[in-house]
Amino acid sequence: MGLRARRAIASVGIVAFLVLYVWGVIAIGAHVPDHPVATLLFYGLAGTLWGVPLLPLMSWAEGKPFLKKR
Known part of the structure; x- marks a missing residue:
């Protein structure tokens, strides 16, 4: 699959x-206690x-392995 298609997907x-x-x-935020520290x-x-689950997808889109073994 080409790089352009990977980026689109x-x-x-x-x-x-x-x-x-x-x-x-x-x-979920609607159920958080109404306290400034909790909020x-x-x-x-x-x-x-939010960015953590997207790291493997972005790595795949660029054609690079996410966790490169040394």
């Missing part, structure tokens, strides 16, 4: 993942961790 996958991720964060921790983690 990855772009659609990233958008789909982010839509579902934001929906999930909003749904800060939840949304701080959710805002930081």
